[in-house]
Amino acid sequence: MRTALFLLLAALVPGQAFAANQVALDNLVFVERVSTDAQGKQRILLEEPKVVVPGDRLVFVLNYRNAGAQPADKFVITNPMPSAVRFADAGDTRPLVSVDGGKQWGLLADLSVPMTDGTRRAAQPADVTHVRWAFQKPIPVGGTGKLIFRGVVK
Amino acid sequence: MMKAPVGGAKHQLLPSCSLLALLAAFALPMQAEAAGTRAGSTISNTASASYDAGGGPATIDSNRVDLLVDELLDVTVDSSNPADVPTTPGATGQLLTFSVTNNGNGVEAFGLTTIANAGGDDYDPAVTQIYLDNGDGVFDAVADTLYTPGANDPSLDPDQSIAVFVLATTPGTVIDGNRGIVSLVAAAKTGTGAPGDSFAGQGEGGGDAVVGSTGADGTDAGAFAVSAATVTLVKSAVVTNSLGTADPIPGATITYTIVATVAGSGSVNGLAITDNIPADTSYAPGSITLGGTALSDAADADAGDYNGTRVNVALGTVAGGQSRTVTFRTTID
Secondary structure (H helix, E strand, O other): OOOEEEHHHHHHOOOOOOOOOOEEEEEEEEEEEEEEOOOOOEEEEEEOOOEEOOOOEEEEEEEEEEOOOOOEEEEEEEEEOOOOEEEEEOOOOOOEEEOOOOOOOEOHHHOEEEOOOOOEEEOOHHHOOEEEEEEOOOEOOOOEEEEEEEEEEO | OOOOOEOOOOOOOOOHHHHHHHHHHHOOOOOOOOOOOOOOOEEEEOOEEEEEOOOOEEEEEOOOEEEEEOEEEOEEEEEOOOOOEEEOOOOOOEEEEEEEEEOOOOOEEEEEEEEOOOOOOOEOOEEEEEEEOOOOOOOOOOOOEEOOOOOOOOEEOOOOEEEEEEEEEOOOOOOOOOEEEEEEEEEEOOOOOOOOOEEOOOOHHHOOEEEOOOOOEEEEEEEEEEOOEEEEEEEEEEEEOOOOOOOOOOOOEEEEEEEEEEEEOOEEEEEEEEEEOOOOEEEOOOOOEEOOEEOOOOOOOOOEEEOOOEEEEEEEEEEOOOEEEEEEEEEEO
16 A cells, blocks of 8 residues: 655655764655546645556655764765666756766766767766766755655656 | 755755645656566665765765566557458458557566457458467468467567457458458456556566556457459340341341440459350351450350350459450341
8 A cells, every 4th residue: 555645745754764874865765646636637646655667757855964063075965877767857956967877977968978870969868877966065064955856767 | 077066055955835846847747658667676776975074085875765666557459451451242261460569567468359340330340260470470370379368368578569360251241342340459467447557466576567558458440341343244136137127037137245344343253254045046157256356166265155055255354343245146047
């Protein structure tokens, strides 16, 4: 039995207990289910899935928290895309991405991929192999945040 | 190279209303996809963070989230006959070819049925057999497998297709131009239903089986078109005599004209005109003509002959819309 959570509730779901580390990173994956009510209005539900099928749209949520006594500098979060998930977007969080397995990084719009004929084409979301967020400023003590990206089950 | 597009400002939970808007803006309709990630496989996601909190570089991993991929049940059927297949009244073993494709992501067996009485046509072909192709795409009653529902339902891998041959008999009562439609239906043996319906624990690899956008069944129609021809014979006679009148007196000559007219979209094979010489008349030797051309009386290379009692002209195959004219003469005894 899947637990259906309304979007509003889903956004407020607390992360799992953070480990007693300097910095904790919590990973949640939701699947978007579109349901149509009796009035014909579509409603998007976020469910915490046990199972998915090809074509399902997944929302990856990364909660981070600096639980230590010192600010965390040079803070970088990296999420390799599961091979069975095609990257879709990361909303307005503007991550760096890699389209070559983590060798080179950049904004998706700045990257390209080689073609068999030797030319290069602009990178597409489906080319993304890794997603990364690099923070310019240290995370202050007790600072928390949430990063989101979305993908589709291939 | 490391850009830092995200500033330090986002160290608070996003207000839930922004998140709501953010997520809602992403909403796109579900799209049907072929096969995809194999049923029973696991999608695992782990993120990592690196930082320096004064004690040198440190790295941590997030928790790992595992998702089991369920089996999606999807199938499509396509007719391989883009145009109507010609048939004739009473013909047996008339062939329609279909292709059945497993668009799901697991191995699935499909039950096959036909529908021939759905209307929208002029007659109901009588389906006699369904055969499963041996892989060459060409029907062969010996090499291909006769389908028995429930006994040898074709089991297809993800993205695999199989050709299915439907054999039907055309009723003898149909007429030229009639159409008869036969639909082939393929339904997942695990179950069918509305997209999103699931069958707990019945998916490949231990997950659920979930009905995909096709409803886990597919159908497509093929059609026969009757191409028949009818023959009409019209015989007329003209009498001439030495008096210059049309009286049938002894010695008068009777010229018979037989016009065979073939109508319809088909053609007639082996058409022959045979006429016995009437009593009290004698055949005028060498008088047979076909289309104005004289034919010999002997049974030889040309189409006509006279054997002492009757005139025969073999017309062979005549297509609809054409006619043939045969004449011969007799003399009144």
